[in-house]
Amino acid sequence: MTFEEILAWPIPVLITDVNRKVLYFNQNWLELYGATADEVINQQPSMMQSGFTARTIYQELNTSLKNSGAWSGVLINRHLTEKRFLVVALTIMRWVVEDQTVFVSLHQPLDRLCVDSAVSIGSLQTMEGIFLLSIAKIAEWNDPELENHVLRVSKFARWISEMMRDNGDIPDADVDLIEAASVVHDIGKAAVPKEILFKPGLLTDSERYHVKDHASIGSEMINTIYHQMQSFHNLYGKLFEYAMDSALTHHEWWNGNGYPNGLKESQIPIVGRVVALADVIDALLSDRPYKKKWPPSQVLTYIKNYSGLQFDPKIVDVVITNWDHRPIFVD
Ligand SMILES: [Fe+2]
Ligand SMILES: [Fe+2]
Structure with a gap:
């Protein structure tokens, strides 16, 4: 699978390197967080943190990624331009894509489940x-x-x-x-x-x-x-x-x-x-x-x-x- 194919998925996708530096994202992801490409490239996903997710969840996320290369759960993130929370169901997977080890994360906003x-x-x-x-x-x-x-x-x-x-x-x-x-x-x-x-x-x-x-x-x-x-x-x-x-x-x-x-x-x-x-x-x-x-x-x-x-x-x-x-x- 290529980066291009992954980014063509119809849901918000973010891809970082193993040090969690943002490499790629698709248009759905930018729209979800209200971000522009220039603002997020090379940044850390921690910029989306709202401060309202329990610390233990991040600890669990880090341990799980280290041990099994994958994590699924719910984070309370923040919209980057509007003053509001984004409660997202997140799945993160460590994959090798085009010979590079990366983290691919899929963001599913819970409110959209309802709006849809x-x-x-x-x-x-x-x-x-x-x-x-x-x-x-x-x-x-x-x-x-x-x-x-x-x-x-x-x-x-x-x-x-x-x-x-x-x-x-x-x-x-x-x-x-x-x-x-x-x-x-x-x-x-x-x-x-x-x-x-x-x-x-x-x-x-x-x-x-x-x-x-x-x-x-x-x-x-x-x-x-x-x-x-x-x-x-x-x-x-x-x-x-x-x-x-x-x-x-x-x-x-x-x-x-x-x-x-x-x-x-x-x-x-x-x-x-x-x-x-x-x-x-x-x-x-x-x-x-x-x-x-x-x-x-x-x-x-x-x-x-x-x-x-x-x-x-x-x-x-x-x-x-x-x-x-x-x-x-x-x-
Ligand atoms: Fe009941
Ligand atoms: Fe009921």
């Missing part, structure tokens, strides 16, 4: 929204059947929140917060063993306990990230608070029969009550390996039946009234 999807992401296109969406996407890698589930849930959550705002039940600012926070509701699934997540048939009690753990684990994960990122802490405290609540409380029931804490009625934060309904609407309207999607009329009946049991009756009322105007997604 069939769903528009509206207010999630802010930096903090994209950040949450990106970490939510990482959880989806563990559970591909959830593909785009979190995006659809966020659209249902926005739809419900807008109706509640119009009724004067929640402040306007909550609409964007609930939409952005809802994408991480299942982030804890990244920590549930795949054998359990994909197990066909019934789960044992202890396996079910593991799955239920995704609510507490998810909220812990967000808490950890939140406290490590000082600037997010100051600027987006409210969003992260909502994000933690969305992960922790989306399986609580209005009557107190949910998990993990058996909260009841208004003890459940508003974002948890909205996401609980959005989550179930999407799950029932989608095909899953173990079930076919339900017709919308049957989903509506389910929601009505569980009003005041699983769901906040006031939220159920606005959903029933506006059911015909719900977001529709093409498969």
Whole structure:
């Protein structure tokens, strides 16, 4: 394979020498980072570092490249001309190309995974929204059947929140917060063993306990990230608070029969009550390996039946009234 062939790949590619000096890149890579050729040639890839990737990740990257000549993972890089982060899934390989040993790195921006999807992401296109969406996407890698589930849930959550705002039940600012926070509701699934997540048939009690753990684990994960990122802490405290609540409380029931804490009625934060309904609407309207999607009329009946049991009756009322105007997604 020649350098020319590698650079013709349709994804952003960067090639450095063994001392990590930039040799080549393609147009996709320049566009991704907003760089010009003159600025990057002979430079070190460290110029893309945002300071927000944990030091241990770079240590792991260096050790892995030294030992096996390859590394894959996620880095929080920065755009070179605009003030924003680029969360990229990166694969680096040590190759011999045209008799020269080089590192070839492929950069896949996680937000593009979402932008390219069939769903528009509206207010999630802010930096903090994209950040949450990106970490939510990482959880989806563990559970591909959830593909785009979190995006659809966020659209249902926005739809419900807008109706509640119009009724004067929640402040306007909550609409964007609930939409952005809802994408991480299942982030804890990244920590549930795949054998359990994909197990066909019934789960044992202890396996079910593991799955239920995704609510507490998810909220812990967000808490950890939140406290490590000082600037997010100051600027987006409210969003992260909502994000933690969305992960922790989306399986609580209005009557107190949910998990993990058996909260009841208004003890459940508003974002948890909205996401609980959005989550179930999407799950029932989608095909899953173990079930076919339900017709919308049957989903509506389910929601009505569980009003005041699983769901906040006031939220159920606005959903029933506006059911015909719900977001529709093409498969
Ligand atoms: Fe969940
Ligand atoms: Fe979910």
